[in-house]
Amino acid sequence: MNSSSVTLLASGNSLGAYIPAMHLHMYLQSRSVGTDVQVLENLYHEEVRHKIRSTKKAFHADFSVARMGHKLAKPVDSSLDEETVRRMLEGWRQAGISRFAVFTGFWLPILERYKEAAGIPLDIRLIRLDAIDTPSYKVHKPLYLGYDNVWFYDPSKLSPGSYLASDEEEPLPYAQRTGRVLIHGGGWGIGTYAGTISELQKLGHSLDVIVYDPSEVQEDDGVTRFFGTEASWDPWSKDAQGCHTFPPMVRYVREDGVLREFPLGSYSAYTDLMRNCAAIISKPGGATLNDSLAFGIPFVMLEPFGDHELHNSAYWESRGFGIRFAEWKARDFSKPKLQEICRCLLEQRSKINHYGRNIYAAENSSYV
Numbered sequence: 001m002n003s004s005s006v007t008l009l010a011s012g013n014s015l016g017a018y019i020p021a022m023h024l025h026m027y028l029q030s031r032s033v034g035t036d037v038q039v040l041e042n043l044y045h046e047e048v049r050h051k052i053r054s055t056k057k058a059f060h061a062d063f064s065v066a067r068m069g070h071k072l073a074k075p076v077d078s079s080l081d082e083e084t085v086r087r088m089l090e091g092w093r094q095a096g097i098s099r100f101a102v103f104t105g106f107w108l109p110i111l112e113r114y115k116e117a118a119g120i121p122l123d124i125r126l127i128r129l130d131a132i133d134t135p136s137y138k139v140h141k142p143l144y145l146g147y148d149n150v151w152f153y154d155p156s157k158l159s160p161g162s163y164l165a166s167d168e169e170e171p172l173p174y175a176q177r178t179g180r181v182l183i184h185g186g187g188w189g190i191g192t193y194a195g196t197i198s199e200l201q202k203l204g205h206s207l208d209v210i211v212y213d214p215s216e217v218q219e220d221d222g223v224t225r226f227f228g229t230e231a232s233w234d235p236w237s238k239d240a241q242g243c244h245t246f247p248p249m250v251r252y253v254r255e256d257g258v259l260r261e262f263p264l265g266s267y268s269a270y271t272d273l274m275r276n277c278a279a280i281i282s283k284p285g286g287a288t289l290n291d292s293l294a295f296g297i298p299f300v301m302l303e304p305f306g307d308h309e310l311h312n313s314a315y316w317e318s319r320g321f322g323i324r325f326a327e328w329k330a331r332d333f334s335k336p337k338l339q340e341i342c343r344c345l346l347e348q349r350s351k352i353n354h355y356g357r358n359i360y361a362a363e364n365s366s367y368v
Contacts (some may be wrong), residue, residue, distance in 0.1 A: 005091070006033030006099045006360055007172075012041045012235025015247070016102040016137070016287035021127060022246050024101060027356040037244045040076070040106055041236040043088065049236065050080040079358050089114050098252075100124045101360075105137035105144060107333055112143060112342045125150050125359075128202035129164075129286030131311040134160045150355075153289060153315050159348050160319075162355040163294040166268070171349060172275050173298030182277040184210035193302055196281055196325065197224070203333060208273055214259055217252040226252040227270070230263070246270075258289045271295070279338050281325065283311040292321060298341035300328050322342035 006028060010021035018039070022061070025035045041049055089110070098120055100111070111124060126144060128151045137144055152160050181200065185193040194216070200207060207224045211217055217226040230248040239245050248269035253260050264270060274280070274295045282288050283302045289312055292299040299322030304310040316322040321344055323337065331337055 001240075002018070003038060004099070005097070006101055007097055008035055008037045009100055009102045009104070009111075010035070010037055010039050010235075010244075011104040011106060011136075012039050012287075013106075014104070015235065016129065016285045018235045019287050020127065020164045020290055021101070021103045022244065023164045023166045024127075024356055024360075025244075027354060028167075030167070031179040031356070032358075033360050038088070039236045039244060040104065041234075043084050043110075044076075044079045045081050049234075075109065075202075077109060080110075085110060085113075089117060089353055092149055093117055096120060098122050098359075102126045103129075105134070105140045108140045108143040108147075122137075124148065127355075128152060129290055132308050133316040134286070134308045135306070152355075153286070154313065155311070155315055156226075158319070160293055160352065161347070162352050162358050164355050165294040166271070166292055168354050168357070169215060169275075171294075171346060174278075174296075174339055174346075178206070178276045179276055179278045180206040180208050180276065181279050181281060181300075182208045183281045184208070185212060185282065193282060200333075205333075208277065211252070214252055214261075217259060218252045219257070220253050220255050223336070226254075227264070227273075228252060234361060277334070284309045284316060284322075286312060289316055290323075292316070293345060293349060296342060296345045298322065298338045298345065300325050302337075319346070319348075 006023045006024075008025055011017040021037060025037050028035050058162045086333055092114060098118070099320065100123070100364070102108075102111070102124060102358065105126070116121060124147055126137075126147050126149045128149055131153045132155075133141065152162065181195060183193050183200075197207065198207060201221075201224060201306070209216075209224060209226050211226055211228045214228065214231070216225065217228075227249055233245075233248055235244070235247075237244075249264040249267065249270045251262045251264060253262065274291055274297060277297055279300050280288065281300045282291060282302060283305050284299070286300065286308070291297060299316055300314045301316065301324050302324050304313050305356060313324065317324060322341060323331075
């Protein structure tokens with residue numbers, strides 16, 4: 001690492017604050033811009049990390065519990081191991097780390113400490129992938145106002161100005177896609193997504209379902225496919241080389257009651273599913289908005305999780321990039337409507353660049 005590198009501050013508490021960071025990491029690495037991914041949970045006391053899995057399970061089991069947890073969000077200071085934080089800050093200072101892209105507001109108190117200790121000018125950009133404050137920023141509003149906030153979905157602007165992905169590959173033309181519909185509940189598998197599966201199956205839709213737990217996998221019918229994240233993986237874990245990775249994805253097949261797992265290999269196998277799908281059905285999280293724009297996927301939006309997702313849904317629908325599930329159902333699950341939405345997305349996508357190209361890669365003289 002050196003002063004021209006970019007430190008990406010992510011969180012495993014939400015894949016919405018992890019996957020976009022990993023996309024930017026991969027993109028910049030491919031363009032010879034040095035990066036380092038730091039995941040907030042690695043600064044937690046070990047017992048706090050252990051509790052996250054049980055919290056996820058509770059939120060997945062009951063959407064009302066998840067909504068209550070969202071309302072009770074608070075700063076994470078008491079979860080932090082002070083000695084681990086101190087070592088990290090001292091390592092940054094000694095290495096002269098000065099450039100940061102931040103994907104959750106919970107990092108702000110730590111950055112405040114680094115600003116005092118660094119002794120050099122800092123370039124800190126808060127990557128805002130929702131239309132209004134998420135809980136992690138809401139609890140730190142007095143702090144974030146003093147930073148460079150990069151709003152991807154600023155309601156005061158007509159359309160998004162950039163997107164994040166691991167590369168700059170163009171979206172597939174709609175007619176060339178497989179026509180399958182991707183359904184998921186975000187990184188924690190929450191929301192009302194499970195209730196849409198049987199309804200769409202009865203109508204003959206080909207579905208790719210991302211399950212939270214293998215117990216959700218149905219008997220193979222030759223049409224619906226089930227996928228998920230390898231059970232042992234956590235976002236704060238590192239591989240044998242000491243690096244953070246995308247979630248290792250698997251395909252599940254249940255035949256005669258026996259469940260089998262087939263690793264997908266590279267995460268690009270999952271992004272290929274997205275590139276090929278006719279629509280994505282999920283709650284309107286910011287990372288899924290980004291997937292919708294980056295890959296040109298019509299977004300059929302389920303019940304939102306919190307005020308920020310309610311605003312995300314309104315923003316996406318008003319720009320012609322998505323439709324609420326209830327509205328799509330009222331239109332008899334219209335395929336022409338999905339095609340119309342895709343045209344809007346592809347038109348917008350053609351006008352904009354990858355955020356990494358706009359900012360970081362453009363500042364690297366090798367790519368100017």
